[in-house]
Amino acid sequence: MTVDLAIVGAGPAGMAAATLAAELGLETVLIDEQDGPGGQIYRGIERASAQRNDPSPLGRDYLAGRPLAAALGASGVDYRAATTLWHIDPEGTLWLAAQNRSDTIAARRILLATGAIERPVPIPGWTLPGVMTAGAAQILLKTADLVPEGRAVLAGQGPLLYLAALQLARAGEPPLALLETTSPGNYVAAMRHLGSLWAGCRAAAKGLALIAGVRRAGIPIRRGVRGLRAVGRTRFEHVVWDGGALDAEHLLLHEGVIPNTQIGLALQLVHEWDAAQLSWQPKIDEWGRTSLPNIAVAGDGGGIFGAEAAVLSGRLAALDAAAALGRLDDAERDRHARPIRAALARDRAIRPFLDALYRPSPSVLVPPDDDTIACRCEEVSVGRIRHAVQLGAPGPNQLKAFTRCGMGPCQGRICGPIVSAVIAEARGVPIAEIGNYRPRAPYKPITVGALAGIGVDPTDQAC
Amino acid sequence: MFRPRPDGPAATIAVEVEGRTVRVPAGASAAAAVLLAGLPSIRETPVTGSGRAPYCMMGICFDCLAEINGVPNRQSCMIAARPGMRIRRQYGAREIAPNDASDHLPFFPLPEPRSGGA
Numbered sequence: 001m002t003v004d005l006a007i008v009g010a011g012p013a014g015m016a017a018a019t020l021a022a023e024l025g026l027e028t029v030l031i032d033e034q035d036g037p038g039g040q041i042y043r044g045i046e047r048a049s050a051q052r053n054d055p056s057p058l059g060r061d062y063l064a065g066r067p068l069a070a071a072l073g074a075s076g077v078d079y080r081a082a083t084t085l086w087h088i089d090p091e092g093t094l095w096l097a098a099q100n101r102s103d104t105i106a107a108r109r110i111l112l113a114t115g116a117i118e119r120p121v122p123i124p125g126w127t128l129p130g131v132m133t134a135g136a137a138q139i140l141l142k143t144a145d146l147v148p149e150g151r152a153v154l155a156g157q158g159p160l161l162y163l164a165a166l167q168l169a170r171a172g173e174p175p176l177a178l179l180e181t182t183s184p185g186n187y188v189a190a191m192r193h194l195g196s197l198w199a200g201c202r203a204a205a206k207g208l209a210l211i212a213g214v215r216r217a218g219i220p221i222r223r224g225v226r227g228l229r230a231v232g233r234t235r236f237e238h239v240v241w242d243g244g245a246l247d248a249e250h251l252l253l254h255e256g257v258i259p260n261t262q263i264g265l266a267l268q269l270v271h272e273w274d275a276a277q278l279s280w281q282p283k284i285d286e287w288g289r290t291s292l293p294n295i296a297v298a299g300d301g302g303g304i305f306g307a308e309a310a311v312l313s314g315r316l317a318a319l320d321a322a323a324a325l326g327r328l329d330d331a332e333r334d335r336h337a338r339p340i341r342a343a344l345a346r347d348r349a350i351r352p353f354l355d356a357l358y359r360p361s362p363s364v365l366v367p368p369d370d371d372t373i374a375c376r377c378e379e380v381s382v383g384r385i386r387h388a389v390q391l392g393a394p395g396p397n398q399l400k401a402f403t404r405c406g407m408g409p410c411q412g413r414i415c416g417p418i419v420s421a422v423i424a425e426a427r428g429v430p431i432a433e434i435g436n437y438r439p440r441a442p443y444k445p446i447t448v449g450a451l452a453g454i455g456v457d458p459t460d461q462a463c
Numbered sequence: 464m465f466r467p468r469p470d471g472p473a474a475t476i477a478v479e480v481e482g483r484t485v486r487v488p489a490g491a492s493a494a495a496a497v498l499l500a501g502l503p504s505i506r507e508t509p510v511t512g513s514g515r516a517p518y519c520m521m522g523i524c525f526d527c528l529a530e531i532n533g534v535p536n537r538q539s540c541m542i543a544a545r546p547g548m549r550i551r552r553q554y555g556a557r558e559i560a561p562n563d564a565s566d567h568l569p570f571f572p573l574p575e576p577r578s579g580g581a
Contacts, residue, residue: 033522035490035543040521047490057468082543117523127526129504129516136520139540144491145471146499149464171468234514235503249464260523376518376526379510409525409536444522445536 003027003078005321006094006107008085008263011039012307013299014113015068017314022075024322029078029105031085031096033444037069039115040135041307044142045069057170058142059163061206061307068311087441090267092294095441095454102450109294109321112264112282113314116257116300119279119360120414121156122367124229126253127376130236134164134254147173150249153239155179155228158256158358162210169217176248178214179225179241181255183361190357200350203306207354226361255360259301262413266439267292273432276355277304278365279417280436286341287320288313296320304355309347312340365421374422375415377408382422389426396420396437409445412437465498478548493539493550494520494527502552505529505539509556529553 005021007014010032018030038045042065048056056062072079080098087095094105118133125131134154140146147168152175154165165178190197197204214221227242230251238247258279261271270283270291281303288296298317299310316337323333367374370383380403388402396412396419399405405419406412412419416437424431467474467488474486478493480500487496494517497505504514506528517527522541531537532549535557539550 033541044490117521118519127513127515127518129514132516132518132520136518139520140465140495140498141468144488144495144499145468146465146491146495147468149466149501172470173468376515376524377508379508379513409528410523413523413525414519444538 002106002108003029004107004325005029005109005111005318006031006092006105007111007113008032008088008094009039009113009115009299009301010034010037010072010079010081011041011113011115011299011310012065012068013115013301013310013314013317014039014111015072015314016311017111017113017298017318018077018079019068019071019075020315020318021321022077024318025327026318026322026325027078029080029107030072031080031083031094033082033084035082037072037079037081038065040139041065041115042069043139047143057167057172059167059170062142064307084444084446085263086443086446088263088267090292090295097444097446097450100447100450102446102454104454107294108325109296111288111314111317111321112290112295112297112301113299113310114260114263114301115310116304117260117413119255119258119364120418121253121255121364122372122374122382122418123253124367124369124372125231125236127373127379128230128232128236129234130232130249131230131251131253134161134252135257137250137252138164138167141167141171145171147171148250148252149173151176151247152250152252153177153179153246153248154252154254155181155225155239156254156256157182157360158254159207159210159354160257161254162207162214164252164254165219166210166213166217169214169219174217174219175252176220177246178219178221179228179239180221180223181225181228181361181364182223182358183226184224186357186359189359190353193353193356196349196352199346200348200353203347203350204353226363255364256358257300257304258417259303260413261301261436262411262439263443264290264297264301265436266441266443267295268438269295269297271436273430274303275432276352278360279304280420286316288317289320305348305351309344312344312347315340316344365417366425367418367422374418375403375405375408375412377410377414378404378406380405380415382418385419385422386426389423393423394427395423395434399423400437406437411439411443464501465495467499476544476546478544478546478550480550481552487544491544492520493529493531493537493542493544493548495540496544496548496550497527497529497539504552506553507555512555
């Protein structure tokens, strides 16, 4: 089967791109691992739609995902839910697995809308049960209406941390405390972007309302927290920081989000280190075009700008795909793109301010303590990485042979950013020069049975 | 340990977590069922045997690997809870039973486990 456009990821960028592409006459397939559309930000959005009379603790911004999902549903897009993409070859074949069967789709163009992941927060004790990301707690609330039982402490920084605190309070389980790690110097640095604050005044007002909401909910906020540690024997028991400690059952960590680059790195798209967002990002142009001619990126996977910007960048990528396939001429594409670009500029205006304000401290990128685990899967400590560098491991891929770091089931998704930063520091060279792991297929585990069944007709009993 | 929020939807799907019946609302993942069941951890790591629980809930960290309906190494946060689903903790590396059906062999780009296993 050959389609015009295959889109990977049904978050805001993927939903918007697929809907517009179908409208423009492209035969479009949208692949997503989740049961329903929405990505992480609008996770479980169709479930929320079904409970229309319930005052959701998730808030109004979350419900902005409803019309996107509804438009996708009405679009005629071939939407493949609960489908795992485990390989793409650069010529345009996508290898999928669903219900323990594997299948391929050939696509003239591919749009990666793989969104963001939470930045790893490697503190001592972060592997203990009871420690999870703030986003994980949000997902449990979005998908299953579950809240942490007992005392929960939120620690880190960024808009999502405040939002999660407020959502948990609305859901009847206000966190015990919010430990904010924003360093005082960040406020000064952020003030240099006052212009962006003014241009992004709508987003800024939302942020202020969020913080006011957390205060109104009576959640104590402790500022300038440093030296976070999770302590416990077999489970998390208390959180300790320089000058304080709290007993709790849950520690929810968050230091912002970074692009999910796993598939792009496997495709060997050109990636660059973004010094403002402190993350690796695929090199893309104003349409989301990457270093491969048939592959584009839209949404937070191409740089963190939030859900509304993701919708707009998804639409731009759909317009460009239609033009590349001859369904629109360039002038038409540009005409349709103009208002989208204007809205995108407004949406992105606040970002330099937020990037400066919530810039993670150096200890988030490079854990100072040698005993801190960097690779959760293979349980490789930061000290072992430093030692391997002394022995001559120059980069992340060589480090694998020295330590097995990055060779566990997550395939370096979590430790990748930590490893690059620790090696850079140990060698005294910029992260940009260190590079990344080179992930390989299968991107996600598939069974031997699914592999063996490729190309086999399931109705043919003879085999 | 997690609990349903007050005023949340009814828990209608019955799954088995370590042999105990747990009811979860529609939309919950197998990992959510484990957290609701209150297990101290979902697996023990192959390297040091330390306990782990779901960390990211979005298919990134693989700390929620568990045995689901007899198949080990499943990403439980990515699998929707279904009526009658059997979810069990996983100890160390997955074991491959000698006569297991090839359909159920989980495939990782990993060498064989260092201890135990097949």
